[in-house]
Amino acid sequence: MNTISTHTLANGLRIIHCPSPTDVVYCGYAINAGTRDEKDNEQGIAHFVEHLLFKGTTHRRAWHILNRMENVGGDLNAYTNKEETVVYSTFLKQHFIRAAELQTDIVFHSTFPENQIEKEVEVIIDEIQSYEDSPAELIFDDFEELIFPEHPLGRNILGKPELLRGFDSEDALRFTHDRYKTSNMVFFVLGNIPFRKVVSTIEKLTRDIPAYLTPIEGRTTPLPYTPHSLTLNKDTHQSHVMIGTRAYDAHNSRRTGLYLLNNILGGPGMNSRLNVVLREKNALVYNVESNLTSYTDTGVFSIYFGCDQEDKDRCIELTMKELKKLRDNMMKESQLSAAKKQIIGQLGVASDNFENCALDMGKCFLHYNRYEEKEEVYKRIESITAQELLEISNEILNEDRLSTLIYY
Structure with a gap:
């Protein structure tokens, strides 16, 4: 790895950059929002939101999001875990602005359209069923539930089908409004892109995103551990x-x-x-x-x-x-x-x-x-x-x- 550069924008968004010798660039948003930030009646919503980020924004429909990076041979991906949601792309360096603009759009301007939710919930439920058919994977989640009983860290990331089927656009918008704040995320870049260009690009793309002064709700600490x-x-x-x-x-x-x-x-x-x-x-x-x-x-x-x-x-x-x-x-x-x-x-x-x-x-x-x-x-x-x-x-x-x- 080479010299790391960092910068914090006026709205609180942090940027970290590392140059690399290849023409392939990796960049994205790391968001401090995961399964442990869900309320009891929201189990699975962090992962649900991650899926729905690709289904429409105020500027794009799902098809346009799907094709934006694919059309230039790039890749758009995301994952959710207990403490983070990450949206990222891999592409050739000449497409950096395209990738950064798309990621910024889906992170800050997703609309979570109602007409996409039912289909995507069924996709997630298929994912849950596939997971439950694999005991070698399922046992890891069940083990965390054993040592973090009655705590969000013990929950399965994918959620419960009966709760997923009850989520709507308002639930997703409320979760992102509470957690997807500039002070609660990082934009990262590893690639052969000048750092000044990274900062100026993200500054321009997020100029309409304000700094949130209200504190983000804290996470609950697990109860003292008892072996089981x-x-x-x-x-x-x-x-x-x-x-x-x-x-x-x-x-x-x-x-x-x-x-x-x-x-x-x-x-x-x-x-x-x-x-x-x-x-x-x-x-x-x-x-x-x-x-x-x-x-x-x-x-x-x-x-x-x-x-x-x-x-x-x-x-x-x-x-x-x-x-x-x-x-x-x-x-x-x-x-x-x-x-x-x-x-x-x-x-x-x-x-x-x-x-x-x-x-x-x-x-x-x-x-x-x-x-x-x-x-x-x-x-x-x-x-x-x-x-x-x-x-x-x-x-x-x-x-x-x-x-x-x-x-x-």
Whole structure:
């Protein structure tokens, strides 16, 4: 990555830009609005709004939105998660103004036409049904519901069909009016576009968008964590198992240490400890992984595997043994050095994916108001000590803190 440039417009919209050597540009709006901002009777509306952004604005109909980037070989996309909605494009650099104008139009001027809603709701319901047919995906959402009970972070992003069928244009307009404010979003660009041109273009496109002085409604903090174990009969061929707990938030200084520990335990490397013991040595699973998700005020650490029904208890036993080893034994310097080298290499390879870098840059600037160059991240990883990892293991991987969810 090259030198990062930032600017804040008079209306509060933040801009972040990073040059790149190719003719392909990635840019978009990262909006601090997601599932956790929904009220109880609004479950699924953040994702519903994301779908409807493409269905009409005060300037365009759905067909014109659909074709605007496609006609020049570009791409227009969006996604919603627990804390963000992101609208972004990929295109050749000569089409930057076209892309920026289209994105600004759908983010700030969408009308959510009634005649499009019923069709799009059925599309989302098909998405829900497809998701429910995949226990290996569904279990992740059910696990977050287990550790964030009665809280928006525990909700499925897609929502509930009975609520979706009740949403209308006014609901979507109210949600965007409350959350899609200039002070609550970032415009990000990764590409070979002069920074001055980026700023002047976005300034011109958003000159009719005022700064909102009223504060945005705050997010509720999850209740104190209590571990739970739950077994559900899903009539699946395999047993699907999740083991995990709440973890560090995105601002916690120990998050990097847990990130490294997660990579050692069940990261993408074939040499991760859980992959070695469950797959390579004992041939009990096809896939095992551990994951760390950090939200702005909490986090989730989890382990997932699928196995034959009769192997479930053995897999859980072996997993618990690996966690105990991390709690009881300080890592040797040679092991720690190898683990650091591996994760730094993985990050370096990942940084060659410009689309992921652009999305990461937008998300980081949205929440931290800064973006770390990868060299800064490498330094933080290199500074982690074996003692710190031991302390993190005993805090996060403590058996008394772990929740378990099993499908069978």
